[in-house]
Amino acid sequence: MSDLLIELFSEEIPARMQQKAREDLKSLVTNGLVEAGLTYASAGAFSTPRRLVLTVEGLSSESPTLREERKGPKVGAPDKAVEGFLRSTGLTLDQLEIRDDKKGQVYFAVMEKPGRAAAAIIAEVLEKTIRTFPWPKSMRWGAGSLRWVRPLHSILCILTDEAGAQIVDLDIDGIAAGNASQGHRFMAPDRFAVTSFDDYSAKLKTAKVVLDAQTRADTIWHDAEQMAFARGLELVQDKGLLAEVSGLVEWPVALMGQIDDEFLGLPPEVLQTSMKEHQKFFSVKSPKTGRIEGFVTVANRETSDQGETILKGNQKVLSARLSDAKFFWENDQRLVKSGGLVAMGAGLSEVTFHNKMGSQAERIARIAALTAEIAPSVGADPALARQAAEVAKADLQSEMVYEFPELQGIMGRYYAQSAGLPDAVADACRDHYSPLGPSDDVPSDPVTVAVALADKIDTLTGFWAIDEKPTGSKDPFALRRAALGVIRLVLTNALRLNLTETFAKGYPGADTADLLTFFHDRLKVYLRDQGVRHDVIDAVLAMPGNDDLVLVVKRATALSDLLKTDDGENLIQGYKRANNILSQAESKDGVEYSFGADLKFVESEAEKALFVALDTAEEKINKAMSGDDFAGAMAAMATLRTPIDAFFTDVQINSENEIIRRNRLNLLSQIRKICLSVADVAKLEG
Incomplete structure (x- = not known):
C-alpha cells in the first residue's frame, strides 16, 4: 500500500471557485483510479489561493490481473463467424482453445490483461484530470495548449511507501511532476522537497501557509472576535464573506481599524455593504447602539510594524469609498426632503421594466391598484396600502441604490422615514421584496403583505400574459421564486385568498387557469419538503376550492x-x-x-x-x-x-x-x- 500526494501550484485561484475545485479534484482523480482497478482507504482535498491539493491514503500498488473467457462459434462454423469472433477478441486462430460442448466442439478465447503499476495509472488519470478540469473559466498562457484557471507553475506528485517517496513520471506541456513545493509568496518563497503528506503540511506551516480552508476561516473569526471584544465591540456575522476571505489568504492576519467620525451617521447597512463589497472588510458594531464603528481587514502576511502600514492604506481607501457613500446619502436625503419619495421616483417613467409590459412607473401603478384590491383580504387599510405601493420602489432611482443595488428596499425605508411617511409605509418599502428565498423571513405586517403579494402577482400575471413562462430548468425572470413567495406569504399569514379571482385583477390577459396549475406545481414542491406525500397533494388538489391555498394545506395535512x-x-x-x-x-x-x-x-x-x-x-x-x-x-x-x-x-x-x-x-x-x-x-x- 502507498500514499499519494498531489499539489497543483498556480497563480491565485478565485476564492469563489476553490471549494468546488477541490471537490472536483478529489472526485476526478479517485474515480479514475478506481475505474483503472486501484483501491484506496481514504482521500482528502485542500485548497489555498495558490494550490489545489489531494492526498490519497492506502492506495494499492498495482491493478489486478484480469482474466476473461469468452465462448465463440462452433468448430467448423462459417469463416465469417470465426473472423468476427477473432476481431472482437483481438486474438488469432491459433490462440483460441477448442473445448467440448453439449453440441460439439466450440472455440473459446482466454484473454488475460496483466495488472499495471499504480504510478503509471496515476500519471494517466492526473494528466486527463488536469487537461479536462471543469473550471467555470480557464485561460491559456505562453505557447502551450494547456488551459487552467490561472497559469499553472508546478505539479507535485509523489507515491510514498515503506521504501520512501517516488516521483510519478508525468510531464504536461513542459511541466514535469516533482517532489517540491513552495511556501508563502512573500514570507517564505523558497522551494522545498517533501516525502509525504505529513511532511508537506508541516513544512507548509513553517513556510507560512495554512493548508486547510476551514482552519483559516476559524483563525480569522477567532482573531477578529477577540480584537472586537477587547474594544467593547462586536463582530457582525457574515458567513459568506468569511468563506470568501479565507480563500484570499494563505496566512491570515486580522487587523482592526476604526471608521472616521464623519461617516458614523451613515446607515449601518450602507457602511457594511460598502466595506464588504469594495474591500472585503468585516463590520464591527457597538452592542449597545447597533452602530457600525469599526472594521476588520485580513492581511495575507505579517509585517515588522504589526500591520500598521497596511491598516493605514486600507483606512485611506475606505475613507474615499465612504466619502462617496456619504455624498450619495446626502444627495438622496436632500431630494426626499424637498419633494418626497414621489420626486425621487419620478424618473421611473423613463425606466423600462419589460419591453412588452411598459415602464417601471406603469408597473407601480398596476401594483398600487392591485394592492388596494388585496388590502381588505389581508387586514390592511386600502388607502395606506396603496400609498405604500406607490412609493415602495422609489429608491430604485436613488444614487445609493444605483451604487449598491443590494440595498434596494433597505434604503427605501430610510427615505420614507425622512419623508415623514407612516411606519407601515416605510416598513413596506423595505420588506415588500420578501421572501426572496426559502429561508427568508416572511413579512406579517398587513400593509407589507398586501404590497408584497401585489408585487409578485403583477410579475407572474404579466409574464403569463406575454407568454414568458419558465421552461425546463430555465427561469430567467425568477417566476418560480415569485410563486413560492406568494405561497409562503399566504400560508404563513393564513390568508383566505381566492387566487383565481386575485389573478384576474392582475396584469390583463393572463391565463389564470394555467397560472393556477403552475402554483399547484410549486405548492407540491413546497409541501413535499414539509413531508406531505405527492399523491396526498394530488388527492386534495382535485377537490373544489383548490385556489384557496390555506384550505388546500389544511386538507392535505389532515389527510396525511x-x-x-x-x-x-x-x-x-x-x-x-x-x-x-x-x-x-x-x-x-x-x-x-x-x-x-x-x-x-x-x-x-x-x-x-x-x-x-x-x-x-x-x-x-x-x-x-x-x-x-x-x-x-x-x-x-x-x-x-x-x-x-x-x-x-x-x-x-x-x-x-x-x-x-x-x-x-x-x-x-x-x-x-x-x-x-x-x-x-x-x-x-x-
Missing part, C-alpha cells in the same frame, strides 16, 4: 395525518375495494348505483352496522367540512374502517336476490360518496 394511522390506511383500502366492485357492477349493468340504500332491505348485522355508521359519519363529516374542520372530518371518516371491514368479511355483495344486490351496491356507493367528499382518495397510491 389520517394515512399515518392503521385506520386511515385500511379505510382507503376499503374504499378502493368498494369502488372496484361498484365500478364493475355499474359497467356490467349499465346503470349508476347512487340512489341510496334502504334500511328495510338490510339482512345481516354487519350490513346494518355499516348502514348506521355511514349515516352517522356523513352527518359529522358534513358539519366538519362546513367549518373547514378537516381533522374532524378525517376523524369521522376513520370511524368507518371497522364497519367496512366487517361488512366485506360477513356480506356477499352479489346476492341472488336482485333487490338485495342493488341495495348493497347502493350501500357501497354511499362509501364512495362519503370518502370522495373529503378528498379524491382514488388518487392515493397503495
Whole structure:
C-alpha cells in the first residue's frame, strides 16, 4: 500500500471557485483510479489561493490481473463467424482453445490483461484530470495548449511507501511532476522537497501557509472576535464573506481599524455593504447602539510594524469609498426632503421594466391598484396600502441604490422615514421584496403583505400574459421564486385568498387557469419538503376550492395525518375495494348505483352496522367540512374502517336476490360518496 500526494501550484485561484475545485479534484482523480482497478482507504482535498491539493491514503500498488473467457462459434462454423469472433477478441486462430460442448466442439478465447503499476495509472488519470478540469473559466498562457484557471507553475506528485517517496513520471506541456513545493509568496518563497503528506503540511506551516480552508476561516473569526471584544465591540456575522476571505489568504492576519467620525451617521447597512463589497472588510458594531464603528481587514502576511502600514492604506481607501457613500446619502436625503419619495421616483417613467409590459412607473401603478384590491383580504387599510405601493420602489432611482443595488428596499425605508411617511409605509418599502428565498423571513405586517403579494402577482400575471413562462430548468425572470413567495406569504399569514379571482385583477390577459396549475406545481414542491406525500397533494388538489391555498394545506395535512394511522390506511383500502366492485357492477349493468340504500332491505348485522355508521359519519363529516374542520372530518371518516371491514368479511355483495344486490351496491356507493367528499382518495397510491 502507498500514499499519494498531489499539489497543483498556480497563480491565485478565485476564492469563489476553490471549494468546488477541490471537490472536483478529489472526485476526478479517485474515480479514475478506481475505474483503472486501484483501491484506496481514504482521500482528502485542500485548497489555498495558490494550490489545489489531494492526498490519497492506502492506495494499492498495482491493478489486478484480469482474466476473461469468452465462448465463440462452433468448430467448423462459417469463416465469417470465426473472423468476427477473432476481431472482437483481438486474438488469432491459433490462440483460441477448442473445448467440448453439449453440441460439439466450440472455440473459446482466454484473454488475460496483466495488472499495471499504480504510478503509471496515476500519471494517466492526473494528466486527463488536469487537461479536462471543469473550471467555470480557464485561460491559456505562453505557447502551450494547456488551459487552467490561472497559469499553472508546478505539479507535485509523489507515491510514498515503506521504501520512501517516488516521483510519478508525468510531464504536461513542459511541466514535469516533482517532489517540491513552495511556501508563502512573500514570507517564505523558497522551494522545498517533501516525502509525504505529513511532511508537506508541516513544512507548509513553517513556510507560512495554512493548508486547510476551514482552519483559516476559524483563525480569522477567532482573531477578529477577540480584537472586537477587547474594544467593547462586536463582530457582525457574515458567513459568506468569511468563506470568501479565507480563500484570499494563505496566512491570515486580522487587523482592526476604526471608521472616521464623519461617516458614523451613515446607515449601518450602507457602511457594511460598502466595506464588504469594495474591500472585503468585516463590520464591527457597538452592542449597545447597533452602530457600525469599526472594521476588520485580513492581511495575507505579517509585517515588522504589526500591520500598521497596511491598516493605514486600507483606512485611506475606505475613507474615499465612504466619502462617496456619504455624498450619495446626502444627495438622496436632500431630494426626499424637498419633494418626497414621489420626486425621487419620478424618473421611473423613463425606466423600462419589460419591453412588452411598459415602464417601471406603469408597473407601480398596476401594483398600487392591485394592492388596494388585496388590502381588505389581508387586514390592511386600502388607502395606506396603496400609498405604500406607490412609493415602495422609489429608491430604485436613488444614487445609493444605483451604487449598491443590494440595498434596494433597505434604503427605501430610510427615505420614507425622512419623508415623514407612516411606519407601515416605510416598513413596506423595505420588506415588500420578501421572501426572496426559502429561508427568508416572511413579512406579517398587513400593509407589507398586501404590497408584497401585489408585487409578485403583477410579475407572474404579466409574464403569463406575454407568454414568458419558465421552461425546463430555465427561469430567467425568477417566476418560480415569485410563486413560492406568494405561497409562503399566504400560508404563513393564513390568508383566505381566492387566487383565481386575485389573478384576474392582475396584469390583463393572463391565463389564470394555467397560472393556477403552475402554483399547484410549486405548492407540491413546497409541501413535499414539509413531508406531505405527492399523491396526498394530488388527492386534495382535485377537490373544489383548490385556489384557496390555506384550505388546500389544511386538507392535505389532515389527510396525511389520517394515512399515518392503521385506520386511515385500511379505510382507503376499503374504499378502493368498494369502488372496484361498484365500478364493475355499474359497467356490467349499465346503470349508476347512487340512489341510496334502504334500511328495510338490510339482512345481516354487519350490513346494518355499516348502514348506521355511514349515516352517522356523513352527518359529522358534513358539519366538519362546513367549518373547514378537516381533522374532524378525517376523524369521522376513520370511524368507518371497522364497519367496512366487517361488512366485506360477513356480506356477499352479489346476492341472488336482485333487490338485495342493488341495495348493497347502493350501500357501497354511499362509501364512495362519503370518502370522495373529503378528498379524491382514488388518487392515493397503495
